[in-house]
Amino acid sequence: DTGVSQDPRHKITKRGQNVTFRCDPISEHNRLYWYRQTLGQGPEFLTYFQNEAQLEKSRLLSDRFSAERPKGSFSTLEIQRTEQGDSAMYLCASNLRSIQETQYFGPGTRLLVL
């Protein structure tokens, strides 16, 4: 257990539905990352927060994806109008700016879109 938690751990939804995932980072960590991992691949970067500010988004983050980190604590990742191609593991990671380069990953949320 790295200290980063994610909820839910598994989500099955029908195409077209909206889903929201939550990540609780290690409490003193001000940097938070979302990654997506498809089967047989390594994680790919989606977006990054420093405190409550979303500072970077990758091209993978389509308009149907939105992420927030109110008050710089937990973060949510919402996918609207899900598509079958959204099926993947969504991983959250956190670390502390300027001190740690290691990222601490949560257990992930596995999404299956039917």
Added chain:
Amino acid sequence: SQQGEEDPQALSIQEGENATMNCSYKTSINNLQWYRQNSGRGLVHLILIRSNEREKHSGRLRVTLDTSKKSSSLLITASRAADTASYFCATAARTGANNLFFGTGTRLTVIP
């Protein structure tokens, strides 16, 4: 792309044997990290080696880095069944996010 490549994609060994995994990357780096992922779980950081280091040890792990060849290797000595997992190398972006770029991983199976 900065993404690395691990080799081999899959490795199966007997318990007690050593396992060696290789990683190649494309751009200059400040450091390279290795992570482990048990099936269906999150990633766990194993070891970080800086660009000015050539070799680093941590318990049964030995990592080497050759920046001239843009390659790294991870050696697990005296493997155990519990070492069965996927192993990924990762390099950090040079943007403010310092997000990680991962390779496709090596799937290690240690047979008891």
